[in-house]
Amino acid sequence: MSQIRIIAEYLQLFLGVVTFIGIVYQFAKIEHKIYLAIDKNRDDLWERCTVIENKLALHIVECDTRAKTDKYSIKYLVVRLQNLEEKVDLMLGESNNAN
Structure with missing residues (x-):
C-alpha cells in the first residue's frame, strides 16, 4: 500500500510541475x-x-493566496490565461485592420 501511495504522490507532484x-x-x-x-x-x-x-x-496573486484552500485556482488561472491570449490575438487583429 505504501508503494502505491508514494507513486501517487510522485504522480501528483509531476502533474503539478507540468501544469x-x-x-x-x-x-x-x-x-x-x-x-x-x-x-x-x-x-x-x-x-x-x-x-x-x-x-x-x-x-495570480489571488490564486497564490487561495492555493492552499482552493485546488481549482490553478485550473481557473489556466482558463484565464487562455482567455487573455484570445483577447491579445483579437487586439492584434484589430490593430492590423486599423493600419
Whole structure:
C-alpha cells in the first residue's frame, strides 16, 4: 500500500510541475505577442495589453493566496490565461485592420 501511495504522490507532484510549466509557457507566449505589438509602434495596443496584464498579475496573486484552500485556482488561472491570449490575438487583429 505504501508503494502505491508514494507513486501517487510522485504522480501528483509531476502533474503539478507540468501544469506550472504550461502556465509559464502560456504566459510567455502572451508576453511575446505584446512585445511584438510594441515593436510595431502600437501604443494604444500596448496600453490595453498592460491593463489586461495587470489584471492577470492581480489574479495570480489571488490564486497564490487561495492555493492552499482552493485546488481549482490553478485550473481557473489556466482558463484565464487562455482567455487573455484570445483577447491579445483579437487586439492584434484589430490593430492590423486599423493600419
